[in-house]
Amino acid sequence: MTLRTRHVVAAVLLFCALAGSLWSPARAADTTIKIQVKDQVQVDGKSKKIPVAGVSVSVVDASGAEMGAGVTDDKGIFVVALPGPGDYTITLDESTLPTGTALTAQTPAVRQVKADDFITANLTINYFTGEANRTTKSFIDKLAQRTTDGARLGLIIAMCSVGLSLIFGTTGLTNFAHGEMVTFGGLVAFLFNVSWGVPLWIAAPVVIVLGGLFGLVLDAGIFGPLRRRGIGLVSQLVVSVGLSILLKNFFLYRFGGRVRPLKDYSLQTSWKIGPVDITPRDFTTAVLSLVVLVAVALAIQRSRLGKATRAVSDNPDLASSTGIDSQQIIRIVWFIGGALAALGGIFRGLDEGVGPDMGADLLFLMFAGITLGGLGSAFGALIGGFIVGLFVEVCTLFGVPTELKKVPALVVLVLVLLVRPQGILGRRERVG
Amino acid sequence: MNWSNIFEATLSAFFGVNAMYYAIAAIGLNVQFGYTGLLNFGQAGFMACGAYGLGMTAHYFQISFWWGIAIGIGYAVVLGLIMGVPTLRLRADYLAIVTIAVAEVIRLIVRSVRFKVYVGGSDGINEFSASYRRLSPYVESGRYPLSPFKAEGAVPYVMLAAMLAIGLVLGAATWNKLGKRFPSVPQRAGVGLTGVVWMLVLIAASLRVEYTGYSLWTVTVGWTLVAIFSVFVWLLMRSPWGRVLKAIREDEDAVRSLGKNVYSYKMQALILGGVIATFAGMMFSVERGSVQPDNYSRDLTFYVLTALVLGGAAKISGSIVGPMLFWGILAFADVFLNELVKSNGGSVEVFGIQLIGNISQVGQIQLMLVGLLLILLMVFRPQGLFGNRKEMALDGR
Numbered sequence: 040m041t042l043r044t045r046h047v048v049a050a051v052l053l054f055c056a057l058a059g060s061l062w063s064p065a066r067a068a069d070t071t072i073k074i075q076v077k078d079q080v081q082v083d084g085k086s087k088k089i090p091v092a093g094v095s096v097s098v099v100d101a102s103g104a105e106m107g108a109g110v111t112d113d114k115g116i117f118v119v120a121l122p123g124p125g126d127y128t129i130t131l132d133e134s135t136l137p138t139g140t141a142l143t144a145q146t147p148a149v150r151q152v153k154a155d156d157f158i159t160a161n162l163t164i165n166y167f168t169g170e171a172n173r174t175t176k177s178f179i180d181k182l183a184q185r186t187t188d189g190a191r192l193g194l195i196i197a198m199c200s201v202g203l204s205l206i207f208g209t210t211g212l213t214n215f216a217h218g219e220m221v222t223f224g225g226l227v228a229f230l231f232n233v234s235w236g237v238p239l240w241i242a243a244p245v246v247i248v249l250g251g252l253f254g255l256v257l258d259a260g261i262f263g264p265l266r267r268r269g270i271g272l273v274s275q276l277v278v279s280v281g282l283s284i285l286l287k288n289f290f291l292y293r294f295g296g297r298v299r300p301l302k303d304y305s306l307q308t309s310w311k312i313g314p315v316d317i318t319p320r321d322f323t324t325a326v327l328s329l330v331v332l333v334a335v336a337l338a339i340q341r342s343r344l345g346k347a348t349r350a351v352s353d354n355p356d357l358a359s360s361t362g363i364d365s366q367q368i369i370r371i372v373w374f375i376g377g378a379l380a381a382l383g384g385i386f387r388g389l390d391e392g393v394g395p396d397m398g399a400d401l402l403f404l405m406f407a408g409i410t411l412g413g414l415g416s417a418f419g420a421l422i423g424g425f426i427v428g429l430f431v432e433v434c435t436l437f438g439v440p441t442e443l444k445k446v447p448a449l450v451v452l453v454l455v456l457l458v459r460p461q462g463i464l465g466r467r468e469r470v471g
Numbered sequence: 472m473n474w475s476n477i478f479e480a481t482l483s484a485f486f487g488v489n490a491m492y493y494a495i496a497a498i499g500l501n502v503q504f505g506y507t508g509l510l511n512f513g514q515a516g517f518m519a520c521g522a523y524g525l526g527m528t529a530h531y532f533q534i535s536f537w538w539g540i541a542i543g544i545g546y547a548v549v550l551g552l553i554m555g556v557p558t559l560r561l562r563a564d565y566l567a568i569v570t571i572a573v574a575e576v577i578r579l580i581v582r583s584v585r586f587k588v589y590v591g592g593s594d595g596i597n598e599f600s601a602s603y604r605r606l607s608p609y610v611e612s613g614r615y616p617l618s619p620f621k622a623e624g625a626v627p628y629v630m631l632a633a634m635l636a637i638g639l640v641l642g643a644a645t646w647n648k649l650g651k652r653f654p655s656v657p658q659r660a661g662v663g664l665t666g667v668v669w670m671l672v673l674i675a676a677s678l679r680v681e682y683t684g685y686s687l688w689t690v691t692v693g694w695t696l697v698a699i700f701s702v703f704v705w706l707l708m709r710s711p712w713g714r715v716l717k718a719i720r721e722d723e724d725a726v727r728s729l730g731k732n733v734y735s736y737k738m739q740a741l742i743l744g745g746v747i748a749t750f751a752g753m754m755f756s757v758e759r760g761s762v763q764p765d766n767y768s769r770d771l772t773f774y775v776l777t778a779l780v781l782g783g784a785a786k787i788s789g790s791i792v793g794p795m796l797f798w799g800i801l802a803f804a805d806v807f808l809n810e811l812v813k814s815n816g817g818s819v820e821v822f823g824i825q826l827i828g829n830i831s832q833v834g835q836i837q838l839m840l841v842g843l844l845l846i847l848l849m850v851f852r853p854q855g856l857f858g859n860r861k862e863m864a865l866d867g868r
Contacts, residue, residue, distance in 0.1 A: 213568070215567075270849075270853075272564075273508070273510060273563055274849050274853055276567065277776070277780070277845065278845070278850065280512075280773055281777070281845030281846035281849065283773075283842070284773055284839075284842030284845065285839050285842025285843055285846065287842075288838040289835075292835035403571065403572045406571075406572065407572070410565070440583060440585045442584065443579055443583050443585065445579060446579065446580070448572075449573065452572060453557045453569065456557035456561065456569065457556070457557045460557075460565070
């Protein structure tokens with residue numbers, strides 16, 4: 040759709056200009072740092088430099104305030120406007136380099152510049168990656184690294200899809216706006232952390248509660264009344280599509296189209312655990328995700344509320360007749376689903392940066408996960424989401440290009456539907 | 472605020488290129504969603520089939536342009552099978568999930584570096600519509616006003632007659648009686664009168680619209696295709712085959728108990744709707760002379776769906792008027808908001824709150840309105856403008 044594409048491109052460009060002007064309040068935007076990332080390769084015995092796009096870089100000043108952050112463009116360039124010459128730290132996020140490449144020893148990831156380095160107003164910082172420096176890891180080592188990355192992605196997908204699956208189980212709604220609930224978490228976290236400077240560990244609980252309230256509002260404002268009016272599930276599904284368009288463009292309208300990193304925990308050096316490189320941040324989010332997911336699983340299995348939820352999932356009428364307030368359960372499910380989606384959004388934002396499409400990009404993986412696990416089952420969503428995340432990352436080792444890593448998830452989805460449409464944990468009668 | 476600008480943009484959007492290819496895609500979606508109750512969220516994928524069928528033929532296979540149409544249809548049939556085989560035996564929302572996923576994966580594959588040599592990567596395929604342009608009877612750079620009063624010879628009479636015919640069809644559709652007889656004189660008079668009113672609207676709409684020879688050729692071919700597909704689908708849905716489709720939408724089990732192969736009928740409907748949508752993709756790509764992978768994102772599917780629901784699903788008139796109105800509303804919002812921003816010196820404030828800080832936000836507000844429109848329609852008027860509420864009481868369980 041060109042109309043939209045055109046607007047988005049215009050939005051991105053304008054937003055960059057706008058953001059640039061915000062970051063340099065003195066309007067002396069003629070001082071810049073140009074960051075170039077290039078890959079040195081040997082072609083026919085000659086050395087060539089090829090620009091590397093999509094690498095995250097950031098610039099902070101001496102006080103630690105961020106001057107600019109973003110990803111390199113098609114020419115491998117990212118330009119940061121600055122208030123004037125001064126001491127700055129430039130950091131390149133090595134995990135965003137293309138798989139199999141590494142920075143050369145001459146150009147480390149973290150670079151310091153001093154005011155004296157600005158001979159002209161425009162300073163160019165070069166990063167080179169190279170064939171010679173490509174880390175030659177054994178297959179087992181690569182597998183361990185991919186499995187770790189996959190497990191982290193799988194945990195995030197599992198966390199986001201629990202709500203999707205529980206909402207489906209208790210109300211029958213396939214919520215196409217669930218991705219936007221994830222985006223909501225990421226963007227609100229950005230608002231707290233970057234715009235207002237609240238440390239993320241304080242902001243995160245608030246964001247999670249807000250995410251839950253957002254779920255409640257969606258239920259109380261839209262889907263609850265639709266259920267009470269007896270509107271068909273397919274119509275409700277189409278309403279959720281409309282909601283997804285509305286929310287996504289609202290995020291784009293308030294936030295702009297760019298993907299931006301959260302402020303806290305962004306500059307970290309990796310730990311080496313055996314063959315695996317993992318930053319303390321990623322390690323912590325993975326452990327926290329695991330704790331939350333185990334807690335959710337236990338709550339569903341053991342607590343009265345969890346049992347009531349499963350009862351409503353199985354048969355709402357029967358559950359109501361045994362004295363369970365099924366409308367109350369549905370509200371709680373929306374709250375918990377929204378809260379978990381928001382937490383998933385924060386973790387995903389720490390990993391890949393936040394932007395208006397971050398949740399919608401995950402939606403398809405979430406659907407693959409809950410279909411694999413069994414639509415409507417919370418355990419199924421946990422297991423299925425985890426497997427799908429692991430699978431798409433590990434697949435890149437077996438010849439699947441990184442840009443196509445969602446394709447194996449589709450293959451999983453289609454195969455599951457052909458062989459066992461009820462999923463691993465689903466019940467057969469749900470499907471027919 | 473330049474109101475004549477706003478109305479001109481709105482009215483020309485009614486018959487514009489966008490409304491045309493949305494109408495073709497909506498006719499296809501109508502076969503699937505409106506008549507059979509299939510939630511196909513991968514219409515963009517089918518459109519991409521047509522576009523890439525043409526583009527790859529002319530650019531890579533180096534064979535005649537016309538083979539591209541056949542190849543595009545072939546792609547669509549294969550795509551329909553991929554989407555349908557795993558899902559059509561299952562509940563409705565599985566089809567929605569798989570179609571949206573397949574369409575997205577197609578977009579990822581055609582824009583990937585790995586397959587760039589075959590399909591052009593994120594740059595797409597360009598400059599392949601020479602054969603199509605050579606067929607045009609119009610002077611490519613000439614100016615062609617749509618108003619019947621500016622043409623010469625017999626053309627104005629033909630145009631007026633066509634407008635009257637379209638007006639009468641719209642009139643009958645307005646009375647919601649298309650396909651029925653109008654026995655009493657007052658009923659016929661009512662339809663006739665509404666038809667004349669519609670004709671006057673059409674004439675008013677055409678007065679200031681002017682096409683270049685190139686876009687007039689696209690508009691001619693496109694709206695001819697819309698007419699052909701409309702009649703084709705209308706006839707099909709009156710046939711026993713079409714009645715089975717509608718019965719599947721209403722009660723699948725009942726149809727199965729009558730010995731019909733529901734799975735096969737659903738598959739036929741999915742593929743037929745997809746094949747019609749490939750023509751939308753073909754028109755879209757030849758008009759630009761280029762195929763861009765990111766044009767075929769899932770948002771395209773959702774906008775076509777919104778346009779169809781606006782007009783009224785399970786109605787031929789709905790699938791034509793819906794896209795026209797959809798683009799009319801979009802164009803109105805676009806030009807209106809742009810004028811508003813311009814006349815307010817670059818930003819719009821209401822009660823001290825900045826609503827629009829820069830012009831790019833106009834596009835986002837426009838698309839927020841699309842989402843809101845879809846929600847409001849599904850909640851308060853699921854039958855759209857022309858539909859029948861009973862036909863849109865869809866339920867997946």
